[in-house]
Amino acid sequence: IEKTFSIIKPNSTLDNNIGNIIAHFEKNGLRIAGAKFAKLSKEKAEGFYIEHKERPFFGELVNFMTSGPVMLMVLEGENAVMKNRELMGATNPANAAEGTIRKLYAKSVGENSVHGSDSATAAEREIAYFFERSELTNRF
Ligand code: GTP
Ligand code: MG
Numbered sequence: 001i002e003k004t005f006s007i008i009k010p011n012s013t014l015d016n017n018i019g020n021i022i023a024h025f026e027k028n029g030l031r032i033a034g035a036k037f038a039k040l041s042k043e044k045a046e047g048f049y050i051e052h053k054e055r056p057f058f059g060e061l062v063n064f065m066t067s068g069p070v071m072l073m074v075l076e077g078e079n080a081v082m083k084n085r086e087l088m089g090a091t092n093p094a095n096a097a098e099g100t101i102r103k104l105y106a107k108s109v110g111e112n113s114v115h116g117s118d119s120a121t122a123a124e125r126e127i128a129y130f131f132e133r134s135e136l137t138n139r140f
Helices: 010-014 018-027 042-048 058-065 080-088 101-105 120-130
Strands: 002-008 031-038 070-077 114-116
Touching (some): 002 018, 002 080, 002 120, 010 018, 010 058, 010 070, 018 031, 018 070
Antiparallel strands (some): 002 070, 002 114, 031 070
């Protein structure tokens, strides 16, 4: 069964939307296979977003992601990577489809409520960046 990596970002932990966002995943075929509530260090956040290092918003992104607690999750389900991206909606909530997580809960392109791996390769790297194998369930 496919796994993907998800982060509930600081705007949504602050707004008490953790439960709403997890409910959205659970109602739509994704199941939690691992989870941690954490505050990221600057170094950990920079390493996670290393591919965006040269982008003009990199500093802002790292500041935001370390501004408050995040919920780090491994989600599993059929087609989990693409399913999660669909449920999240477009990066900018102004362009996100009705009923998506970003349409419902995001504030702006920066404070956009959730992260989700964009490929199976990315998911593998991102899961390994935050979780030990022993911290994940293995139901299947
Ligand atoms: P992720 O699932 O978070 O990777 O989102 P994405 O794949 O839809 O977007 P992308 O990988 O292009 O950008 C990564 C993250 O950088 C986004 O989720 C935003 O939080 C942030 N970001 C992207 N563009 C901007 C921007 O113009 N300004 C700011 N402040 N942040 C941005
Ligand atoms: Mg991305």
